[in-house]
Amino acid sequence: MNGSEHLLSAMLPIILLLSFGVVAAVASRSLHLSPIVGYILLGLMLRLSGFDLGPSEQTVSLLAELGVLFLLFDIGLHFSFKRLRAQAADIFGFGPAQVLFSTLTIAVAARLMGLPWSGALLVGAALSLSSTAVVVGLIAERHQQDCPVGLTATAILVFQDVAGIFILIVAMALQNGGTPLEASASALAKAALSFGISLVLSKYLVRPAFDFVARSRNEEVFTAVALLVALAAGWATGTIGxxxxxxxxxxxxxxxxxxxxxxVQSEIKPFRGLLLGFFFVSVGLALDIATLSHSWHLVAAVALGLVALKIVANVLASLLFRWSVPGSIQLGFLLAQGSEFGFVILGLPAVRSAVGNEWSSIVIAAVAGTLALTPNLASAGRWIAGTLRARRMTVLDPELEPQALVGPVMILGMGEVGRAVADALIHFDIGFVAMETDQRRLRDALADGYRVEFGDLSDPRIWEPAALEGRRVSVLTEPSLEISGRLTPLTRKFFPDLLRVAVVADAASAVGFANIGLTPVIDAPGDGGLETAALVLEALEVPSEAISDWISSRRGSFADTRHSKAEASSTLEVLPA
Structure with a gap:
């Protein structure tokens, strides 16, 4: 077989698998189910049908592992070191409590079912973890990233991912004849070293590298560098154990x-989504058909029992951290499934020996079942929490208030007008984020303390990473009529309540932008963006008296500045040569 024929034979299974995946995702959506369910069932059906992936099977496994890797990379993009400090209580307090409660609850149940304590504790630890891939996907799908449930669940998952690594290391140490204490100490030291090194690399290597790439305005290089950081960082930690x-x-x-x-998030999103699809298909492919056929009743019982025990443990941990009963129930149901780590940990020979081959297969199949049930469980928890809140609510429940780290305004361009709008929002303590493509203005704005990101909203791929969904106003300080006209149908469809303000130079331009649905504001010479700032503040329902006072003080400061410059100029003119 020549090279071309070999390539064609390897491509056909992948093409068929992608086609089946599209059908599974569309069918799941039409049945109001998560695509995750469709992918797992697709893998199971392929296994039952004897579909042969041939040489592509190893490729699919590799792609599945990369899917989880890119998911963790994306989660890291949302957890800056600043945010890690802000949510330290959830990550290092709530997270350990949830894992401990779930581990002990599940371990006691496993012991009562006849497993020895060593095997029961391993099973309890492996099943105490929840699925990052499933839960984070659901949170994003339901736009809960900025609500307390979404923020806390994500923080707990971050701790669980680190805990899963330690559990895996301990299990491998037992397999290699080591002691759990030695393995845990070594892993802790290595993890601390990794965090420290990442802090240094972020400041002295990664940031300068992206500054250089941004100046080149080369999107392909941006994608390549983002992939390089994700893969190189994963390789580095994998190399040290x-x-x-x-x-x-x-x-x-x-x-x-x-x-x-x-x-960066917009660049890796397509890779993450596609590769995670391969991961869930691989879960279905890995299920033991013999176990499912002969012990399906045990698989169902273990799956339901696992969900029930984790809900109880999660609710208890939530109540311990003074969550309300409705909030505790919602969080408990959301994190009630097993984890991707469960497949890895329970598949180790040492763990299978401690638990038993038959029970390991049953538990693995049960974990897959809980992943498929998660969308429905999360909906049930949300409904129960909503019902309880409706019955008892007399004042606004703080757990329902958004806790967004960004505000309702998006400013595009940080020239004179963009800065004026930003200053007005800062004065009234209104959150915002700005975007800039010019490297000089980006650098100057960051140096002056403004919150600015590199990006261009004319590319729809960046809308989700920029959290445009939650904005109320976007300000285009240097708009293009052609680009705005092309994007208007999309923005109306996805963001019907978003007020788009276009800053223009004359009345003719204002008419053109008004005709395509934007709100124009004419930036008169010497105005300094004050009209635009006033319009934005009015849209955000700031009292008109407060707006007038701010504009008056702003103009007063401008006048003082001009007067000082004029005095300096006249002084220079009279100085002797």
Whole structure:
């Protein structure tokens, strides 16, 4: 077989698998189910039908592992070191409590079912973890990233991912004849070293590299560098004996504090989505058909029992941290499934020996079942929480208030007008984020303390990373009539309540932007963006008296500045040569 024929034979299974995946995703959506369910069932059906992936099977497994890696990289992009400090209570307090409660609850149940304590504790630890891939996907799908449930669940998952690495290391140490204490100490030291190194690399290597790439205005290089950071960080931690997923998470964190977070997230999103699809298909392919056929009743019982025990443990941990009963129930149902780590940990020979081959297969199949049930469980938890809140609510429940780290305004361009709008929002304590493509203005705005990211909203791929969904106003300080006209149908469809303000130079331009649905404001010479700032403040329902007072003080400061400059100029003129 020549090279061309070999390539064609290897491509056909992948083409068929992608086709089946599209059908599974569309069918799941039409049945109001998560695509995750469709992917797992697709893998199971392929296994039952005897579909042969041939040489492509190893490729699919590799792509599935890369899917989890890119998911952790994306999570890291949302967890800057600043945010890690802000959510330290959830990550290092709530997270350990949830894992401990779930481990002990599940371990006691496993012991009562006849497993020895060593095997019961391993099973309890492996099943105490929840699925990052599933839960984070659901949170994003339901736009809960900025609500307390979404923020806390994500923080707990971050701790669980690190805990899963330690559990895996301990299990491998037992397999190699080591002691759990030695393995845990070694892993802790290596993880601490990795965090420290990532801090240094973020400041002295990664940030300067992206500054250089941004100046080149080369999108392909941006994608390549983002992939390089994710893969290199994963390779580095894997080389020293830690999980590659921990490295990918640290790689994302290295970029989270830079102005390039949004554009990097938009570049890797297609890779993450596609590769995660392969991961869930591989879960279905890995299920033991013999176990499912002969012990399906045990698989169902273990799956339901696992969900029930984790809900109880999660609710208890939530109540311990003074969550309300409705919030505790919602969080408990959301994190009630097993984890991707469960497949890895329970598949180790040492763990299978401690648990038993038959029980390992049953538990693995049950974990897959809980992944498929998760969308429905999360909906049930949300419905129960909503019902309880409706019955008892007398005042606004703080757990329902958004806790967004960005505000309702998006400013595009940080020239004179953009800065004026930003200053007005800062004065009234209104959150915003700005985007800039010019490197000089980006650098100057960051140096002056403004929150600015590198990116161009004319590319729809960046809308989600830039959190345009939650904005109320976007200000285009240097708009293009052609680009705005092309994007208007999309923005109306996805963001019908978004007020788009276009800053123009004359009345003719204002008419053109008004005709395509934008709100124009004429930036008169010497105005300094004050009209635009006033319009934005009015849209955000700031009292008109307060707006007038701010504009008066702003104009007064401008007048003082001009007067000082004039005096300096006249003084220079009379100085002797």
């Amino acid at each position: 830690l999980s590659v997923t921990l490295g990918a998470f640290l790689g994302g964190m290295m970029l989270a504090d830079t102005p390039y977070r949004s554009i």
